[in-house]
Amino acid sequence: MNMRCFSERRSRFMEEMKPNSLALIPAGSEQLRDRDIHYVFHQNSDFHYLTGYPEPQALALFQKGKGKNETGRWILFNLKKDEVIERWTGTRIGQEKACSFYGADEAHAIEDQDEEIPKLMAGCQTLYYPIGVSEPFDRRVNGWVHTVEKQVRTGLSAPSVRIALSSILHEMRLIKTAPELACMQKAVGVSCLAHERAMRVCQSATSEFQIHAELMRVFMESGCRHVAYEPIVASGENACILHYTENTGPLKSGELLLVDAGVEFEGYASDITRTYPTNGKFSPEQKALYEVVLEAQQAGIAAVKPGNHWNQPHEVVIRVLTEGLVDLKILQGSVDTLIEQKSYEKFYPHQTGHWLGLNVHDVGAYKVDEAWRIFKAGMTLTVEPGLYVKCEPEVLPKWWNIGIRIEDDVLVTETGALVMSEALPKKVADIESFMRG
Ligand SMILES: [Mn+2]
Incomplete structure:
Protein backbone atom coordinates (compact mmCIF):
# COMPACT_ATOMS: atom_id res chain seq x y z
CA MET A 1 0.00 0.00 0.00
CA ASN A 2 1.23 3.43 -0.97
CA MET A 3 2.55 5.57 1.94
CA ARG A 4 0.24 8.35 0.73
CA CYS A 5 -2.77 6.22 1.79
CA PHE A 6 -1.55 6.40 5.37
CA SER A 7 -0.94 10.15 5.29
CA GLU A 8 -4.43 10.73 3.88
CA ARG A 9 -5.88 8.68 6.72
CA ARG A 10 -3.91 10.69 9.27
CA SER A 11 -5.27 13.93 7.83
CA ARG A 12 -8.84 12.64 7.98
CA PHE A 13 -8.29 11.32 11.50
CA MET A 14 -6.85 14.61 12.78
CA GLU A 15 -9.64 16.56 11.12
CA GLU A 16 -12.05 14.68 13.39
CA MET A 17 -10.04 15.36 16.56
CA LYS A 18 -11.24 18.21 18.78
CA PRO A 19 -9.08 21.36 18.95
CA ASN A 20 -6.41 21.24 21.66
CA SER A 21 -6.28 17.44 21.86
CA LEU A 22 -3.82 14.56 21.75
CA ALA A 23 -4.31 11.00 20.51
CA LEU A 24 -2.09 8.16 21.71
CA ILE A 25 -1.90 4.81 19.91
CA PRO A 26 0.56 2.11 20.99
CA ALA A 27 2.15 -0.30 18.53
CA GLY A 28 1.68 -4.02 19.07
CA SER A 29 4.08 -5.73 21.46
CA GLU A 30 5.96 -8.97 20.97
CA GLN A 31 4.41 -11.88 22.88
CA LEU A 32 6.49 -14.59 24.53
CA ARG A 33 5.66 -18.08 23.35
CA ASP A 34 8.07 -20.05 25.45
CA ARG A 35 11.12 -18.88 27.42
CA ASP A 36 12.85 -16.45 25.04
CA ILE A 37 10.95 -17.43 21.88
CA HIS A 38 8.27 -15.08 20.59
CA TYR A 39 5.09 -15.63 18.62
CA VAL A 40 5.16 -14.18 15.10
CA PHE A 41 4.76 -10.42 15.59
CA HIS A 42 1.51 -8.85 14.45
CA GLN A 43 1.20 -5.08 14.35
CA ASN A 44 -1.66 -3.45 16.26
CA SER A 45 -4.27 -2.77 13.59
CA ASP A 46 -5.21 0.76 14.76
CA PHE A 47 -1.54 1.73 14.82
CA HIS A 48 -0.98 0.14 11.40
CA TYR A 49 -4.03 1.84 9.89
CA LEU A 50 -2.67 5.32 10.61
CA THR A 51 1.07 4.79 10.27
CA GLY A 52 1.99 1.74 8.16
CA TYR A 53 4.91 1.49 10.58
CA PRO A 54 5.86 -2.18 11.05
CA GLU A 55 7.96 -2.33 14.25
CA PRO A 56 6.94 -3.18 17.84
CA GLN A 57 7.92 -0.94 20.78
CA ALA A 58 6.57 2.23 19.23
CA LEU A 59 3.92 4.80 20.10
CA ALA A 60 2.15 7.17 17.75
CA LEU A 61 1.05 10.53 19.10
CA PHE A 62 -1.19 12.91 17.18
CA GLN A 63 -1.28 16.50 18.32
CA LYS A 64 -3.92 19.00 17.34
CA GLY A 65 -3.52 22.59 18.52
CA LYS A 66 -6.08 25.21 19.52
CA GLY A 67 -6.03 27.17 16.26
CA LYS A 68 -8.95 27.06 13.86
CA ASN A 69 -6.99 25.85 10.84
CA GLU A 70 -4.86 23.34 12.75
CA THR A 71 -4.06 20.28 10.65
CA GLY A 72 -2.16 18.48 13.40
CA ARG A 73 1.18 16.77 13.76
CA TRP A 74 2.28 13.13 13.97
CA ILE A 75 5.00 12.41 16.50
CA LEU A 76 6.44 8.90 16.65
CA PHE A 77 8.32 7.26 19.51
CA ASN A 78 10.26 4.26 18.20
CA LEU A 79 13.32 2.04 18.64
CA LYS A 80 16.76 3.57 18.18
CA LYS A 81 19.24 2.21 15.66
CA ASP A 82 21.66 -0.24 17.36
CA GLU A 83 24.35 -2.01 15.36
CA VAL A 84 24.84 -4.85 17.84
CA ILE A 85 21.16 -5.73 18.22
CA GLU A 86 20.46 -5.26 14.51
CA ARG A 87 23.04 -7.97 13.78
CA TRP A 88 20.81 -10.43 15.65
CA THR A 89 17.29 -9.33 14.88
CA GLY A 90 17.50 -7.32 11.67
CA THR A 91 17.56 -3.73 10.58
CA ARG A 92 15.68 -1.18 12.65
CA ILE A 93 14.05 1.80 11.00
CA GLY A 94 15.24 4.45 13.43
CA GLN A 95 14.16 8.08 13.83
CA GLU A 96 15.53 9.47 10.58
CA LYS A 97 13.73 7.07 8.25
CA ALA A 98 10.57 7.27 10.38
CA CYS A 99 10.36 10.87 9.18
CA SER A 100 11.79 10.60 5.66
CA PHE A 101 9.97 7.42 4.59
CA TYR A 102 7.02 6.94 6.95
CA GLY A 103 6.18 10.63 7.10
CA ALA A 104 6.38 11.33 10.84
CA ASP A 105 6.68 15.04 11.60
CA GLU A 106 8.98 14.20 14.50
CA ALA A 107 10.50 10.98 15.85
CA HIS A 108 12.00 10.32 19.27
CA ALA A 109 13.59 7.27 20.88
CA ILE A 110 10.97 5.19 22.70
CA GLU A 111 13.04 5.56 25.91
CA ASP A 112 12.20 9.28 25.91
CA GLN A 113 8.43 8.82 26.05
CA ASP A 114 8.08 9.34 29.81
CA GLU A 115 9.98 12.60 29.59
CA GLU A 116 8.44 13.96 26.37
CA ILE A 117 4.77 12.93 26.57
CA PRO A 118 3.89 14.86 29.78
CA LYS A 119 5.40 17.97 28.13
CA LEU A 120 3.17 17.46 25.10
CA MET A 121 0.15 16.83 27.35
CA ALA A 122 0.54 19.97 29.44
CA GLY A 123 -2.17 22.47 28.55
CA CYS A 124 -3.96 20.03 26.27
CA GLN A 125 -7.64 19.51 27.06
CA THR A 126 -8.76 16.26 25.44
CA LEU A 127 -7.05 12.89 25.29
CA TYR A 128 -7.93 10.14 22.81
CA TYR A 129 -6.60 6.63 23.45
CA PRO A 130 -7.88 3.02 23.49
CA ILE A 131 -9.48 3.36 26.94
CA GLY A 132 -9.73 0.09 28.86
CA VAL A 133 -8.28 -2.07 26.09
CA SER A 134 -4.95 -2.84 27.75
CA GLU A 135 -4.34 -2.42 31.48
CA PRO A 136 -0.60 -1.70 31.12
CA PHE A 137 -1.30 1.03 28.55
CA ASP A 138 -4.06 2.56 30.73
CA ARG A 139 -1.50 2.71 33.56
CA ARG A 140 1.08 4.38 31.32
CA VAL A 141 -1.40 7.04 30.25
CA ASN A 142 -2.46 7.62 33.86
CA GLY A 143 1.21 7.97 34.80
CA TRP A 144 1.81 10.68 32.17
CA VAL A 145 -1.34 12.57 33.20
CA HIS A 146 -0.29 12.29 36.83
CA THR A 147 3.14 13.77 36.01
CA VAL A 148 1.41 16.85 34.57
CA GLU A 149 -1.04 17.09 37.49
CA LYS A 150 1.86 17.24 39.95
CA GLN A 151 2.90 20.49 38.29
CA VAL A 152 -0.45 22.33 38.35
CA ARG A 153 0.90 24.90 40.84
CA THR A 154 3.41 26.01 38.22
CA GLY A 155 0.45 26.91 35.99
CA LEU A 156 0.30 23.75 33.88
CA SER A 157 -3.01 21.98 33.34
CA ALA A 158 -3.61 18.29 32.63
CA PRO A 159 -6.12 16.91 30.09
CA SER A 160 -9.60 16.89 31.63
CA VAL A 161 -11.52 14.94 28.98
CA ARG A 162 -10.81 11.38 27.79
CA ILE A 163 -12.47 9.98 24.70
CA ALA A 164 -12.28 6.43 23.33
CA LEU A 165 -10.07 6.39 20.24
CA SER A 166 -12.59 4.06 18.60
CA SER A 167 -15.19 6.84 18.38
CA ILE A 168 -13.18 8.34 15.51
CA LEU A 169 -10.88 5.60 14.30
CA HIS A 170 -13.21 2.61 14.20
CA GLU A 171 -15.88 4.61 12.39
CA MET A 172 -13.24 5.38 9.76
CA ARG A 173 -12.11 1.76 9.55
CA LEU A 174 -15.66 0.52 9.04
MN1 LIG B 1 -15.85 -15.79 10.03
Missing part, protein backbone atom coordinates in the same frame (compact mmCIF):
# COMPACT_ATOMS: atom_id res chain seq x y z
CA ILE A 175 -15.86 2.07 5.56
CA LYS A 176 -13.18 0.63 3.29
CA THR A 177 -11.45 2.75 0.64
CA ALA A 178 -10.49 1.51 -2.83
CA PRO A 179 -6.87 0.62 -1.91
CA GLU A 180 -8.13 -1.31 1.13
CA LEU A 181 -10.65 -3.22 -0.99
CA ALA A 182 -7.90 -4.10 -3.45
CA CYS A 183 -5.88 -5.66 -0.60
CA MET A 184 -8.92 -7.53 0.67
CA GLN A 185 -9.76 -8.81 -2.80
CA LYS A 186 -6.17 -10.05 -3.16
CA ALA A 187 -6.40 -11.88 0.20
CA VAL A 188 -9.77 -13.36 -0.77
CA GLY A 189 -8.40 -14.47 -4.17
CA VAL A 190 -5.45 -16.31 -2.61
CA SER A 191 -7.72 -17.94 -0.03
CA CYS A 192 -10.03 -19.14 -2.83
CA LEU A 193 -7.05 -20.75 -4.58
CA ALA A 194 -6.09 -22.50 -1.33
CA HIS A 195 -9.64 -23.79 -0.84
CA GLU A 196 -9.69 -25.09 -4.40
CA ARG A 197 -6.42 -26.93 -3.79
CA ALA A 198 -7.85 -28.44 -0.59
CA MET A 199 -10.94 -29.63 -2.50
CA ARG A 200 -8.75 -31.20 -5.12
CA VAL A 201 -6.42 -33.12 -2.81
CA CYS A 202 -8.92 -34.22 -0.18
CA GLN A 203 -9.97 -37.37 -2.05
CA SER A 204 -6.45 -38.77 -1.86
CA ALA A 205 -5.47 -37.27 1.53
CA THR A 206 -5.78 -39.34 4.67
CA SER A 207 -5.53 -36.74 7.43
CA GLU A 208 -6.67 -33.23 8.28
CA PHE A 209 -3.12 -31.93 8.52
CA GLN A 210 -2.40 -32.84 4.91
CA ILE A 211 -5.19 -30.44 3.97
CA HIS A 212 -3.80 -27.87 6.40
CA ALA A 213 -0.40 -28.24 4.72
CA GLU A 214 -1.88 -27.67 1.25
CA LEU A 215 -3.61 -24.49 2.42
CA MET A 216 -0.35 -23.14 3.87
CA ARG A 217 1.51 -24.09 0.72
CA VAL A 218 -0.83 -22.04 -1.48
CA PHE A 219 -0.79 -19.09 0.95
CA MET A 220 3.00 -18.98 1.07
CA GLU A 221 3.51 -19.64 -2.64
CA SER A 222 1.21 -16.71 -3.34
CA GLY A 223 3.41 -14.42 -1.27
CA CYS A 224 1.09 -14.20 1.71
CA ARG A 225 3.17 -14.83 4.81
CA HIS A 226 0.45 -14.66 7.47
CA VAL A 227 -2.85 -16.41 8.02
CA ALA A 228 -5.71 -14.23 9.23
CA TYR A 229 -6.46 -16.92 11.87
CA GLU A 230 -5.55 -20.56 12.50
CA PRO A 231 -7.23 -22.65 9.78
CA ILE A 232 -10.01 -25.01 10.84
CA VAL A 233 -9.78 -28.34 9.02
CA ALA A 234 -12.52 -30.47 10.54
CA SER A 235 -13.75 -33.77 9.20
CA GLY A 236 -16.79 -35.75 10.30
CA GLU A 237 -17.84 -35.05 13.88
CA ASN A 238 -14.97 -32.56 14.35
CA ALA A 239 -16.94 -30.15 12.14
CA CYS A 240 -19.46 -29.86 14.98
CA ILE A 241 -16.74 -28.23 17.16
CA LEU A 242 -17.03 -24.60 16.08
CA HIS A 243 -13.42 -23.55 16.68
CA TYR A 244 -11.71 -26.89 16.09
CA THR A 245 -8.05 -26.19 15.23
CA GLU A 246 -6.30 -29.46 16.19
CA ASN A 247 -6.41 -30.53 12.52
CA THR A 248 -4.94 -33.95 13.31
CA GLY A 249 -7.87 -36.28 12.71
CA PRO A 250 -8.16 -38.89 9.95
CA LEU A 251 -10.11 -38.20 6.74
CA LYS A 252 -12.65 -40.94 6.18
CA SER A 253 -14.37 -41.53 2.88
CA GLY A 254 -18.02 -40.56 2.99
CA GLU A 255 -17.65 -37.91 5.68
CA LEU A 256 -17.91 -34.18 5.23
CA LEU A 257 -14.85 -31.95 5.52
CA LEU A 258 -15.30 -28.40 6.82
CA VAL A 259 -12.44 -26.03 5.97
CA ASP A 260 -12.50 -22.50 7.42
CA ALA A 261 -9.33 -20.72 6.29
CA GLY A 262 -8.27 -17.25 5.23
CA VAL A 263 -5.02 -15.49 4.54
CA GLU A 264 -3.92 -11.92 5.17
CA PHE A 265 -2.57 -9.52 2.54
CA GLU A 266 -0.89 -6.30 3.73
CA GLY A 267 -2.68 -6.82 7.02
CA TYR A 268 -6.13 -7.29 5.46
CA ALA A 269 -7.97 -10.49 6.33
CA SER A 270 -10.10 -12.90 4.37
CA ASP A 271 -12.31 -15.49 6.04
CA ILE A 272 -13.87 -18.25 3.95
CA THR A 273 -15.49 -21.60 4.76
CA ARG A 274 -16.48 -24.46 2.50
CA THR A 275 -17.85 -27.89 3.42
CA TYR A 276 -17.73 -30.84 1.03
CA PRO A 277 -17.67 -34.67 1.02
CA THR A 278 -14.19 -36.24 1.24
CA ASN A 279 -15.14 -38.67 -1.54
CA GLY A 280 -16.52 -35.97 -3.82
CA LYS A 281 -20.18 -37.05 -3.62
CA PHE A 282 -22.76 -35.79 -1.07
CA SER A 283 -24.89 -38.49 0.61
CA PRO A 284 -28.67 -37.77 0.57
CA GLU A 285 -28.60 -36.58 4.22
CA GLN A 286 -25.49 -34.44 3.73
CA LYS A 287 -27.02 -32.94 0.63
CA ALA A 288 -30.36 -32.21 2.31
CA LEU A 289 -28.73 -30.33 5.20
CA TYR A 290 -26.25 -28.63 2.90
CA GLU A 291 -29.03 -27.26 0.68
CA VAL A 292 -30.70 -25.74 3.75
CA VAL A 293 -27.48 -23.96 4.79
CA LEU A 294 -26.86 -22.78 1.23
CA GLU A 295 -30.38 -21.40 0.88
CA ALA A 296 -29.96 -19.62 4.23
CA GLN A 297 -26.64 -18.16 3.12
CA GLN A 298 -28.04 -16.89 -0.18
CA ALA A 299 -31.01 -15.33 1.62
CA GLY A 300 -28.59 -13.79 4.16
CA ILE A 301 -26.43 -12.28 1.41
CA ALA A 302 -29.55 -10.90 -0.30
CA ALA A 303 -30.37 -9.08 2.96
CA VAL A 304 -27.03 -7.24 2.84
CA LYS A 305 -27.75 -3.90 1.15
CA PRO A 306 -27.71 -0.21 1.97
CA GLY A 307 -30.64 0.72 4.20
CA ASN A 308 -30.97 -2.72 5.78
CA HIS A 309 -29.60 -3.10 9.29
CA TRP A 310 -26.85 -5.36 10.65
CA ASN A 311 -29.10 -8.04 12.10
CA GLN A 312 -31.35 -8.53 9.07
CA PRO A 313 -29.16 -11.22 7.43
CA HIS A 314 -29.11 -13.10 10.77
CA GLU A 315 -32.90 -12.89 11.12
CA VAL A 316 -33.39 -14.17 7.56
CA VAL A 317 -30.86 -16.97 8.11
CA ILE A 318 -32.55 -18.14 11.31
CA ARG A 319 -35.88 -18.33 9.52
CA VAL A 320 -34.58 -20.33 6.53
CA LEU A 321 -32.61 -22.71 8.79
CA THR A 322 -35.60 -23.30 11.07
CA GLU A 323 -37.91 -23.92 8.10
CA GLY A 324 -35.37 -26.37 6.69
CA LEU A 325 -35.01 -28.23 9.99
CA VAL A 326 -38.81 -28.54 10.20
CA ASP A 327 -39.02 -29.80 6.59
CA LEU A 328 -36.42 -32.46 7.40
CA LYS A 329 -38.32 -33.32 10.63
CA ILE A 330 -35.27 -32.56 12.76
CA LEU A 331 -37.39 -29.93 14.55
CA GLN A 332 -41.12 -30.29 15.14
CA GLY A 333 -43.62 -27.49 15.60
CA SER A 334 -44.54 -24.13 14.13
CA VAL A 335 -41.65 -22.17 12.63
CA ASP A 336 -42.60 -18.94 14.44
CA THR A 337 -42.75 -20.65 17.83
CA LEU A 338 -39.47 -22.48 17.22
CA ILE A 339 -37.80 -19.18 16.31
CA GLU A 340 -39.28 -17.48 19.36
CA GLN A 341 -38.01 -20.30 21.59
CA LYS A 342 -34.64 -20.23 19.82
CA SER A 343 -34.88 -23.98 19.18
CA TYR A 344 -32.48 -23.55 16.25
CA GLU A 345 -29.65 -22.68 18.67
CA LYS A 346 -29.00 -26.35 19.36
CA PHE A 347 -27.98 -26.71 15.68
CA TYR A 348 -26.92 -23.13 14.94
CA PRO A 349 -25.35 -21.56 18.03
CA HIS A 350 -23.41 -18.68 16.41
CA GLN A 351 -24.07 -15.36 14.71
CA THR A 352 -24.33 -15.03 10.94
CA GLY A 353 -21.25 -12.85 10.46
CA HIS A 354 -18.89 -10.13 11.58
CA TRP A 355 -17.13 -7.10 10.12
CA LEU A 356 -14.00 -7.97 8.15
CA GLY A 357 -10.93 -5.81 7.57
CA LEU A 358 -7.52 -5.39 9.18
CA ASN A 359 -8.83 -7.71 11.89
CA VAL A 360 -10.65 -10.86 10.90
CA HIS A 361 -13.29 -9.89 13.46
CA ASP A 362 -12.94 -6.27 12.50
CA VAL A 363 -13.61 -3.17 14.57
CA GLY A 364 -16.76 -1.09 14.25
CA ALA A 365 -19.80 -0.98 16.54
CA TYR A 366 -22.71 -3.24 15.57
CA LYS A 367 -25.20 -0.94 17.25
CA VAL A 368 -25.45 2.85 17.16
CA ASP A 369 -27.56 4.51 19.89
CA GLU A 370 -28.96 1.08 20.80
CA ALA A 371 -30.20 0.39 17.25
CA TRP A 372 -28.58 -2.04 14.81
CA ARG A 373 -26.12 -0.35 12.42
CA ILE A 374 -27.50 0.44 8.96
CA PHE A 375 -25.45 -1.01 6.07
CA LYS A 376 -23.61 1.53 3.93
CA ALA A 377 -21.53 1.12 0.79
CA GLY A 378 -17.91 0.28 1.63
CA MET A 379 -18.61 -1.93 4.65
CA THR A 380 -17.22 -5.48 4.48
CA LEU A 381 -18.49 -8.48 6.40
CA THR A 382 -18.84 -12.24 6.37
CA VAL A 383 -22.08 -14.18 5.89
CA GLU A 384 -21.59 -17.62 7.41
CA PRO A 385 -24.59 -19.69 8.45
CA GLY A 386 -24.12 -23.30 9.48
CA LEU A 387 -25.82 -26.38 10.90
CA TYR A 388 -24.12 -28.73 13.31
CA VAL A 389 -25.86 -31.96 14.31
CA LYS A 390 -24.09 -33.92 17.03
CA CYS A 391 -25.23 -37.32 18.35
CA GLU A 392 -28.52 -36.01 19.73
CA PRO A 393 -30.85 -38.76 21.03
CA GLU A 394 -33.90 -36.84 19.80
CA VAL A 395 -32.51 -36.67 16.24
CA LEU A 396 -32.48 -39.70 13.92
CA PRO A 397 -28.96 -41.24 13.72
CA LYS A 398 -28.81 -40.67 9.96
CA TRP A 399 -28.23 -36.93 10.66
CA TRP A 400 -25.53 -37.41 13.30
CA ASN A 401 -22.06 -35.89 13.01
CA ILE A 402 -22.90 -33.65 10.10
CA GLY A 403 -21.36 -30.19 10.53
CA ILE A 404 -21.76 -27.64 7.74
CA ARG A 405 -20.76 -23.99 7.39
CA ILE A 406 -20.68 -21.88 4.23
CA GLU A 407 -18.90 -18.54 4.58
CA ASP A 408 -18.24 -15.81 2.04
CA ASP A 409 -16.74 -12.32 2.26
CA VAL A 410 -19.16 -9.63 1.22
CA LEU A 411 -18.82 -5.95 0.29
CA VAL A 412 -21.79 -3.62 0.66
CA THR A 413 -22.17 -1.68 -2.60
CA GLU A 414 -24.38 1.31 -3.51
CA THR A 415 -27.13 -1.04 -4.69
CA GLY A 416 -26.64 -4.32 -2.82
CA ALA A 417 -23.79 -6.69 -2.09
CA LEU A 418 -20.77 -8.00 -3.92
CA VAL A 419 -19.56 -11.47 -2.93
CA MET A 420 -15.77 -11.14 -3.02
CA SER A 421 -15.30 -14.93 -2.78
CA GLU A 422 -17.87 -15.68 -5.50
CA ALA A 423 -15.39 -17.67 -7.61
CA LEU A 424 -15.17 -20.56 -5.14
CA PRO A 425 -17.64 -23.40 -5.88
CA LYS A 426 -20.42 -23.79 -3.33
CA LYS A 427 -23.49 -25.28 -5.05
CA VAL A 428 -23.74 -29.06 -4.63
CA ALA A 429 -23.48 -29.70 -8.38
CA ASP A 430 -20.55 -27.26 -8.74
CA ILE A 431 -18.62 -28.81 -5.87
CA GLU A 432 -19.20 -32.35 -7.14
CA SER A 433 -18.19 -31.47 -10.69
CA PHE A 434 -15.15 -29.50 -9.47
CA MET A 435 -14.01 -32.49 -7.39
CA ARG A 436 -14.56 -34.87 -10.32
CA GLY A 437 -12.52 -32.63 -12.60
